[in-house]
Every structure is written in structure tokens, then in C-alpha cells.
Amino acid sequence: MSRLLHTSDWHLGRTLDRHSREEDFDAVLAEIVGIARESQPDLIVHSGDLFDSSRPASRDLMRAMRTLDELAAVAPTVVLAGNHDSPAYFEFLGYVSGPSRGRGLFFVDQLRPPHDGGVLTFDACGGEQRIRLAVMPFVHPNRFWQHSSVFGTTYADYAEAMRGLQAELMAALREGHDPGRDILLFAAHVFVAGARPSRSERSVDLNEAYATAPADLPAVSYAALGHIHAPQPVGGVPFPARYAGSPLQLDFxxxxxxxxxxxxxxxxxxxxxxxxxxxxxxxxxxxFTGTLDELRAMAPQFDGTFLKAVITGEEPDPLLGRTVAEIVPHAILVNAAPAREAHPGAVLDADPADEPELPDALRAYLAGRGMSGSAAEATVAAFAHLLTEIDDETPPPAPAEEMLQAALEHTWTEAS
Structure with a gap:
């Protein structure tokens, strides 16, 4: 019997309203390593979003590599690049820590052809069985953009292209397939239509129009999916497909x-x-939503939690936060605010902490200017890509810098 351990969406580096989560990450990653050592899998798959930022801090890089090294000591460990991850960073990590260095770590930085890294093979059960794993890191819609297209990628273009890519991987999985020995698996960082988000995902990458249909997933023994933070099975497929979800509650x-x-x-x-x-x-x-007296009665259950409190029945009080903190001294108070009554003339009707992400704000702006549909979504997708793009090239010098360099190289000397 072969065994797989599936984890996903660690989002190392994520904070909570300026509160560090490093203590929580250390605890849950140690728990995952403990589960791996106890369960002794033949293969470990991380299905994307190892980091929360495409430019992770050095301490988050160290946290990731220490944990992945511990997992790779148990079994070969495959890590897919998610939409938050940098393919350039993954390429580097693979170079310094991958199989070429004698390590059991496989960083899948970008979508690759089936016969050039798109399908990985691992022995299991002492070689009696074989695991064949097709890997699909996050594929941005801009990958399918055609220069001849006025509006960029359409929903139909994306769906058709993703269907073709997955079919290619499935065909490669079945080449030389030995039904008595092989176990076929699929790992992807992808949004499958019908999946239930947690609201903590980057909403621009969860557009239903760019979702993958469940029927398009390769027919395998198990599909290990990443991208959605709520752990859940995927419906509409005749085989088990599951989002492992994030290991921590990342936001409220x-x-x-x-x-x-x-x-x-x-x-x-x-x-x-x-x-x-x-x-x-x-x-x-x-x-928590309720009165201060109700909060006092419930205070012990909030010990050791990050707490967001909405207080009812109170007049505006600039010291409300201090009062709430005194009632729940063992909670980490993220926010305490009085309940607001809706007012027809109110300009602000949302919690300032719930300010939309930039891509969502751009989408709303475009809608207000009369642009919607595929043209608007293509614009928003391009904008989101620019926000997260890593600039791997040296920026061009400023004109003043070029003039100074020319002066240094061609110094003027007075004629004798």
C-alpha cells in the first residue's frame, strides 16, 4: 500500500493586522512534520502558496526550508508554485536544494511539458509500487493571451487551454501505465468551479469565469489541490479530489x-x-458581537485567541478598546469597535479594516466607467499580474546616470 501526505497553502509571512503569526507557523509546521514522521508516507505533496508574498523575508525562507528539509527526510517532497509564489525563487530553491544536490525536494516553479518535468515518478513500497504524479503549478490567464486579440484572454480561451493542458498531462500519465503497479496522482494549484472559498484568498484569482470545470480534472486515483483555504472535497468528479486548505486560520x-x-x-x-x-x-x-456584560460572561473562552469584537448598546467611546482589552486580558485584541446603525446618508458603510484589495478596487472603478465583461477581467488580470511580478532584470539607468557614466568614461582634458 502506498501513502501520500497532502498539505497546502502555508502562506508563510502572513500577518494579522500587523500581528505576527510566526509563533503559530512554527507550532503548526512542527505538527505537520510530526504527522509525517508518524504516518510514514511514500510521497509528500505541497500544492502551492508556500509563501504569502512573491518576495518572502529571509526568516520565512529559512522557516520554509527547515520544515521542507525535515519532511524530505521522511519522504520525497514535491512543492508546487502557487499564485502567491515566485517562479524565480522556486527555480533558485530547486537549484540549491533539489535532486541535483542529492536532496529529496522537488520545486515545481512553472508549468512544464509532460516529458520535461510535468510528470514525476517515485518508487513506493520498496519498489513494488510506483507513484506517477502529474504537476500543475498556478497557471495565470495571461499565459494564454494572444497578441492578435483586442480584449486579451476570454473565459472560453482559458477554459479550453486549461482543458488541453490537463488532457496532455493525463495522456502522459497513461503512457506505459502498469495497472498492477502504478498509482496515478494529480497535484495542482487551481480554482475548481463550485469550491467554497474562505474570503482570505486573493479574490482576483477566484473569478468563476476563469475556474476549471470539475469534469476537466484528469481522472486519477487522487487529485491534491491547492488555492482554496477551506479544507474540502471537490464535488462533480468520479474520483477523490480535495483541497487540503491552509494549516492556520489566516484571517477572520x-x-x-x-x-x-x-x-x-x-x-x-x-x-x-x-x-x-x-x-x-x-x-x-x-x-464576538454583543454587549460588554455579555463579553464579560464569555471572556474565558477567548483566552489565547485573536479576537475581533463588535460591541452593541454603547455610546461612542474613544476608550472602548481599552475597556474591551481589560475584559479579555488573555486574548490578542485585533479590533474592538461599536456596532454601527445603518444610515441612508452614510458615506462609509463598511469596516475600514475590510478595505478591498487593489484588483477589486480596479474592477469596481472599471465598472463605474462602463467597462465590464471579458475586457474588464483581462485588464484586472493584467494589473494583478503586474502587482506580483518579480523584476528579474536590472532596471534601465536614468538619463542623468547615463550622462554621468559617459562623462566618467570620456573625461575632458585641456589641449596643450
Missing amino acids: GEAGESKSVVIVDAEPGRPVRVMPRRLSSGRQLAH
Whole structure:
């Protein structure tokens, strides 16, 4: 029997309203390593968004590599680049820490042809079985943009292209397939239509129009998916496909969610056994709405949590935050605000902490200017790509810099 450990969406470097989550990340990553050592998988898959930023801080790079090294000591570990990750960073990490250096770490930096890194093969059960894994890191819609197109990529273009890419991977998986020995798996960082987001994902990359249809997923024993932070199975497919989800509650859109990794036991030619393993490390996020007296009565249950409190029945008070903090001294108070009554003339009707992301703000602006549909979505997608793009080239020198350099190279000397 072969065993897979599936984890995803660590988002190392994520903070919560300027509160560090490093303590929580250290705790939950240690728990994941402990589960790996206990369960002894034949393969470990991380299905994308290792980091929260395309330019992670050095301490987050170290945190990631220490943990991945510990996992790779248990079993070969494959890490896909998600929409938050930098392909350039992944290429570098693969160069210094990959199989060419004798390590069991495989960084999938970008979509590759099936016969050039798109399908990976691993022995299992002492060589009696073989795991064949097709890998699809995040594929941006701009990949399919045609210069001849006025409006860029359309929804139909994206769906058709993704369908073709997945079909190519499936065809490669089946080449030389031995039904008595091989287990076929698919790992992808992709938004599948019908999946339930947590509201903490980057919304511009969860547009339903650019979703992959469940029926387009390759027919494998198990599909290990990343991108959605709420752990969940994918409906509409005749085989197990699952989002492992984020290991921590990343923001208050995930408050109350149970987090997990997934253990999958597989035998050639038989249905797999999928076993989500709940994670218990990391501080929880909690909401409270009610009066100060009600908060006093419930205060002990918020010990050790990140708390967002909305207080009802109080007049405006600049010291409300201090009062709430005194009532729940063992909670990390992220926000405390009085409840607001809706007013027809109010200009601000949302919590300032819920300010939309820049791509969403651009989409709203374009709609206000009369642009919608595929043209607007292509513009927003291009803008989002520019926000996260890594500039790997030396920036061009400024004109003043060029003039100074020319003067230094051709110094003027007085004629004798």
C-alpha cells in the first residue's frame, strides 16, 4: 500500500493586522512534520502558496526550508508554485536544494511539458509500487493571451487551454501505465468551479469565469489541490479530489474553520482511502458581537485567541478598546469597535479594516466607467499580474546616470 501526505497553502509571512503569526507557523509546521514522521508516507505533496508574498523575508525562507528539509527526510517532497509564489525563487530553491544536490525536494516553479518535468515518478513500497504524479503549478490567464486579440484572454480561451493542458498531462500519465503497479496522482494549484472559498484568498484569482470545470480534472486515483483555504472535497468528479486548505486560520474569514492535512492510502486498481488529519496547533481566530456584560460572561473562552469584537448598546467611546482589552486580558485584541446603525446618508458603510484589495478596487472603478465583461477581467488580470511580478532584470539607468557614466568614461582634458 502506498501513502501520500497532502498539505497546502502555508502562506508563510502572513500577518494579522500587523500581528505576527510566526509563533503559530512554527507550532503548526512542527505538527505537520510530526504527522509525517508518524504516518510514514511514500510521497509528500505541497500544492502551492508556500509563501504569502512573491518576495518572502529571509526568516520565512529559512522557516520554509527547515520544515521542507525535515519532511524530505521522511519522504520525497514535491512543492508546487502557487499564485502567491515566485517562479524565480522556486527555480533558485530547486537549484540549491533539489535532486541535483542529492536532496529529496522537488520545486515545481512553472508549468512544464509532460516529458520535461510535468510528470514525476517515485518508487513506493520498496519498489513494488510506483507513484506517477502529474504537476500543475498556478497557471495565470495571461499565459494564454494572444497578441492578435483586442480584449486579451476570454473565459472560453482559458477554459479550453486549461482543458488541453490537463488532457496532455493525463495522456502522459497513461503512457506505459502498469495497472498492477502504478498509482496515478494529480497535484495542482487551481480554482475548481463550485469550491467554497474562505474570503482570505486573493479574490482576483477566484473569478468563476476563469475556474476549471470539475469534469476537466484528469481522472486519477487522487487529485491534491491547492488555492482554496477551506479544507474540502471537490464535488462533480468520479474520483477523490480535495483541497487540503491552509494549516492556520489566516484571517477572520476563516474563523471557526477546522484545519487539516490529508493522508491518502492507495493500492493499484483499487479506490483510495482519504483520511483528513485535523491540525490543532496555532491560535484560533474568534468573532464576538454583543454587549460588554455579555463579553464579560464569555471572556474565558477567548483566552489565547485573536479576537475581533463588535460591541452593541454603547455610546461612542474613544476608550472602548481599552475597556474591551481589560475584559479579555488573555486574548490578542485585533479590533474592538461599536456596532454601527445603518444610515441612508452614510458615506462609509463598511469596516475600514475590510478595505478591498487593489484588483477589486480596479474592477469596481472599471465598472463605474462602463467597462465590464471579458475586457474588464483581462485588464484586472493584467494589473494583478503586474502587482506580483518579480523584476528579474536590472532596471534601465536614468538619463542623468547615463550622462554621468559617459562623462566618467570620456573625461575632458585641456589641449596643450
